[in-house]
Structure formats: C-alpha cells, structure tokens
Amino acid sequence: MKKLAVEWESYEMPSYGMNHSTDKTGIVGGLGVVTDEVLQRISGSVDITGIGASFLRGETLPTFEEIDGYKVIRPVYNATLSDAVKRCAGLFERAGIEFTGVHIRELPMLPFIRDYSLAIPEVKVSGSHDMICSHDWMSILGGYEKSREENTPLIVFLHSLESGRVGGMVHTPLGPREARPGGIFAGSRMIRDIEVLGLKESTVCFTVGTTMVEEVKLVGKSHGVPVKQIEKKLFPIHHGVDIKIFRPINGVEKEYDVLFIGRFAAVKGILELLDAIKMVKALVPDIRVKLIGGGELEPDIRRKIKRSYLEGNVTISTDWIQKEEKVLEINKAKMTIAPSKYEPHGQFDLESSSCGVPCITGTGGFIERVIPGVTGLSCNPFDAKDIAKKVHSLLSDENLREEMGRNARDFVVKNYSWDERAKVYPKIFEIVKSGDLTDLNDLPLTVDLQSTGFL
Template identity: 25%
Template sequence: MSTEPETEQDAEWEGERETEPGRRVVIWRSAMLPGSETFVRNHGDALTRWRPAYLGAFRSESPLSRPDDVIAYPDGAGFLRLRLTGSSPRLTGALAGLRPDLVHAHFGGDGWLISDSARRLGVPLVVTVHGHDVTRQPRSRGAKGLRYRRNLRVMFARAALVVAVSEVIREQAIRHGADPFRVRVHYTGVPVPAAPPLVTKRWDVAFVGRFVAKKGVDDLLTALSTMTSPRPRALFIGDGELLGRMRDRAAELRVDATFVGSESPAAVHRHLAESRILAAPSKTAPDGDTEGLPTTILEAAALGVPVAATRHSGIPEAVVHGETGLLTPEADPVALAGSLTRLLGDADLRHRLGTQGRRRVLADFDLREQSLRLESLYDEVVSGATAHAGRTAG
C-alpha cells in the first residue's frame, strides 16, 4: 500500500470516480475494529448504493477485524505524530489511495484525527458521536482536557455533518461547539430476523456490554443478590477493566452468575435468544461518562426479548416504559430488582413487552432502513459539497 501523500485529486481519480458504480465511503476508526463495535461494521456492510472501504490506524484483534481492512500504521511508526498534531502524510496517502467520495469517522476524537487528511483531499467528512466522546472526554481536567476540547471544536468546524446516536448526545455535541444546523440524529440500526428464534431459555437475565462504570453492572449484581425466590440464573457477556472486580463481587454476594467474556456477534445473539430478560442498568459514571443508546437493547428487542433498563441518556428514546420494556431510575438496585422480579414472574408480560419491543425496532431501528437513511445523509453531504464547490469556482 502506498503511503505517499497526495494533496489534490488527479485526473485519473476523477475518471475512476465517474465510471465506477456507486460512490465510495471510507469508514474510519483508529482501532479497526473492537469487538464491541458491531454497529460500525453492520452499517457499512448494509449499504446498498454506497461502497464501503474500511480504514484504520492499527488493527484490533477481535472477531470484527478483517484481512482486507486497510491499516495506515501497521508498524506503529508515525501514529504518534498523528495523535499529537492531527496531521500525517501517511494517513493522507492511505486515504487518497482509497479514492473516497466521503469519509465517515466514528467518535469525536477519531473524527479529529482524520479531519486534516479529508480537508487536504477535498473530501467531505461525516462524524458520528456516540457517547463518551461528548460527555466524559470533554470534562477531562488539565492540559489533556484543554487539548481534547480544542480538537473537538476543530473537528466540528471541519465536518460537513455531525451524526448523533440519540437526542441526548446531539444536545451534548451542541454544548461542546457543534453547529446545531449540522448535527442530525441517526439511530443505530440492528439486524432484525424474520421471526424470533424458537429456543430453550437457559438464562433468566442476560447482561451484554463492557465492564465499565457507566454500564451499572454493580447495581445489577446488587439487585440479583436480593432475589431469592427463586434465585435468577444470570449470564454476563463482555470484558473490560472492571470484569475481575465484578466476578469477585458476584461471588461475594452469592449471585448465580456465569461470566463468558467477549463473544462473537453470532454467539451474543444466541445467548440473548436463550434469555428471558436483558438487563441494561446503565448510569452516569463518576467521571461523567454516559451511554449514547446501547445497541444491545435493540438487539434483544429484535429477538423479542424484553428489556429491564434505566432512564439514562438515550435509552428512553428506544424503550417505552410499560410498552416495550420496564425503566427504573439510574443507580437504583431496589427498583431494578423490582422490574426483574415482575418480569420473571409474569410470562404474559414478558411476551407482550417482547413482541411490542420487536415491533418498535422494526419501525425505527431496523438496520436496512437505517442504512438507507444513512445513505440519504451521505447524498445530502456530497450534494452540498458539490454545490459549494461550484459556487466557489464561479
């Protein structure tokens, strides 16, 4: 792969872009691609009119990594310069080699990392902000916080469009400098099977996510420890910095908990289908970190699995209390235990909420429909950039 910098689009590039079927979007994530970020891969793969190419700074060894992902810094050399300055001839060359019509970056920090290269090549940039990038990170103290907030403002100024995964995250992006007229909410889509799978239920409660403070695993374990008639069988899927501590906490509380670590998307779906309830006890972490809208909630609902969650960040935009799931206040294990007890004791309620939750996902969060809407946003951005270029030339 050539990494020589290119500063303008030559005639060969223009000819190729005119004759190839469909426009090309380069999907950028510095770590390509963590196992928890199925939403990045799913939306790229579901595009129908746009052709995706995946570009990363380095490879993340996970089930989502692919051999044909383009890696700009396979040996790590040069990445530090990019992180410190936001500019890199190697990244500009790698991006130019993919002949993009548009760049779509995920997370605010990564949007800044590639914004200079996109600007140098005259390629419009779309950046999706997901949660911690506009909640926790801008609140960092000292020089680190000052630098991040400055970079975020630069990215907002350079991006043609900022996409927020929920209304709450849109508000946070605007708070930190995004132009309200260039921030749009686009909900993450998830695959929806033709019908919920008919499987034997092995688990009473499932949790899927990273073991970090905002996920509220400690509250879930406390809630489960109070439920003894009968004691629920709980499955915990994922990894993260708090995994060891939460395992110890489960043993201390004598919770019937099985921890299986990180799993492939197919295995996660199988585990969810085998569960009676998904618990999503998210909360604001001590450092201000919050969710955007957890895709696991949507994945469970697509399978007809009811959700017990909290009124946190974008969750109420997907879960309607009493209609598609049950919601409780953040950091309230007693209330959470009440929701879990109610659902486990009422099969008809589980069926009703699961059925209605699935209908909600089909209406508003289906991957195919949301990817079509994403392509429409791409079209708007490119059309706007073309019109602007024409006015400038004139």
C-alpha cells in the first residue's frame, strides 16, 4: 500500500546544523517540539516532506536534510518587500479578507513572511502531496497558496492565537475571555487576519485543546467567520511528552523548593508568582526558588525581586537549556509551577509530571489534564494569595508531594506518552484523504479524564 504523502510546514523544523552535529537544533518552542516528536514517530508510515525556516535564532540551517526518515527542505524566496506585500494582498483578496495594508508596527515582520511563508510554494518536489499541513500563522499564507495551486486539502494547526499571545485574551476556569475591552483584536492585525484565513480556508483545522476550541470560535466569529462553518471543521488535539527522556532520576539532590521554566511574560503569571513567594517566605524564610527563561519582563522581575527582598531566595537563569539539562533541573525541584493566565496547551506540566515532580498549574490547557490533589494542584493565577497557599501546602507536606509525584508519572505514562499520542496523526491524514471529516469524531484526539481511572 502506497504511503500518504504529506507536506508538513513548520517554521521550526529539527536540524543537525551546517556542521552536522549529533544534537538537534532548529527547535525553539512548543512548535518545534511537536514537529520533532510527531514526525520521528510517523515517518515510517507517512511520506513526510518538512518545510522549515532557513534562518533561526541567528543560525543558518541546511537547505536540505534527511532526519529521522523524512526530508526537510528550507527554501528561499527572492523578492522585494513591495512584491511580497502585493502577493499577500492577492492571497487575502482570494480568501475574501479585506487587506488595508501593513501597519508601521508590522514592518519588521515583512522580511519574515517573505523569507519563510511566501517561500513555501517555491518548493517543488517530484510527485504530488496528498495534503498540506500548515502550523500556525508563520506557515499559513504559503500553505494556502500552495494548496490552491495543487488543489490539495489544507490542514491548519493553530497552536495559539495572536490576541492571546500579546495579552488581549486570558483563560479562566470558565473559559477564554477578553483581558480588556477590545482584547480580542489585540496584536498585529495582519497576523490575526492570517490566522482567520487559515481557519476560513482550511479543509480542517486543529487546535490544542477544548479551551482553545472555544477561543478560536470567539476570535473567528468576531472576525466574520460564521460559527457553524467553524464548528464543522474545528477539532481539539492533545500533545504528549517523551516519557523516556523526561523521567525520574534517582539520587538527585533537591536544590530548589519551587522551579519555574518558561517565558518571562505577563500571561505566564510570573509577577504574581513573585508576590506569592514573598508571602510564603514569611512562613518559610529560607524558601529556594529558581526561574529559568527569558523575555520582555526580565527587567521588571529583577526589580521586583530586589524590592521584595527576595535576592537570597530567588535565582534567575536566562541561559538556553537543552532537553537533558531541563530534565535534570526538574528533578532538582521539590515542585514546579506554571501559573499561566493564558496557556493554549502547555508542556511544562507534562514534562514535570513525567519526571515524577508535582506541578502547580494555572488555567487554559492545564485544566484539561490536572487532577487536583491527585496528580498536581490547580491555582488561580490571578490571585497571588491562592498561589502562595498552594505552594505552601505542597512545601509543608513531603508525603503529599511524593504521592502526587508518583501519581503524576503514572498518569502521564498511561495517557500522554508521545509514542501513543503520535499514532493519531496518520489516522487523521487517512480521514482527510477520504473526505469524510465526521470520522474524526471517532478518533482519540484528546484524553478524556473520566476514562483514565484517576478520578
């Protein structure tokens, strides 16, 4: 039986670099993690051509590579920025989306769109693809153009949305809502329009959980896409974690009471976390906290630590850490924390749980996985007092921490291993090829907590 041929477009594609290193590069965030984890597991059953960016984090990457049984191509599109804007305008017009030009604040993103997204249709391979998968706004314009040229089904994966990434939307226990009036229109209009184009013009659209399904509906409706049209093609899908890499390590000394790894941004709840740590310090004067990450709030965080007299309690590392380093850091912690106010899926809780370390999580995708009091704890990320209460409750009960850690590891191994989660992708491709999207409802796209046996 002939393999299905799928073009997988992701700005972040794994690479061994120009020097053919033994360690993978080209993976910056969750988009690269998902691409790497899924493709290495399905390349034996699906003929994958990956299309990635040729320049990432200051590094030029090879034009062509073979990785884990699939091909990776990194194209270049030679055109002026003026020509790129005209091409974008034509694509928006074709999709029935009004394009009023590029705002001055959007000028820095034009080279990015030209050099990656508009380069995607330049890739010509022998034979045809059965379908195209475009991941997030970075790939959508190029994927849309190519799918129309080749009359090929277009699968769009929305891992997050612009208005949420910039703080216009938040996730609450009751679902997504605007963080402020007009928040649903926050951020770059051009990026929002690209996301809407992907939702509107795709054959089928996936997003990273049930919370994000509701957010995509809200954003799509506010941008003129009928809800009924969205509901016919929008499906949630959960990611996984590599349970062999992220694992408990025996004999590692607990150096931190609390560990945070993530972007230093307001939506991650890191300022509220520092307020909470100040409260806990009144009860546990020698509490030890480590923050690993980077981002726009770094200066504010350093000032807050100093003003709150937490210099002796909180350490910051902004160095990029590789996967094995991350595993070790997690194992050094008594607990981890991710008090996000906006979190489409989240990965840190899965990684921590897989290492047998309980995690305190905020809202969004985290709520879809945590079983409070069994595999971890949920906190109100908008309330520093609640965060402090949850941190202190785990810090003061070693037996509870250890029990939760064992439960968390067991839960993730049984339900969120990438070896199992990745198996759904070839089935998705087969259904899209058949044309009957209703069959997607029969796939285990997400993990149903009621059926896990942990409730």
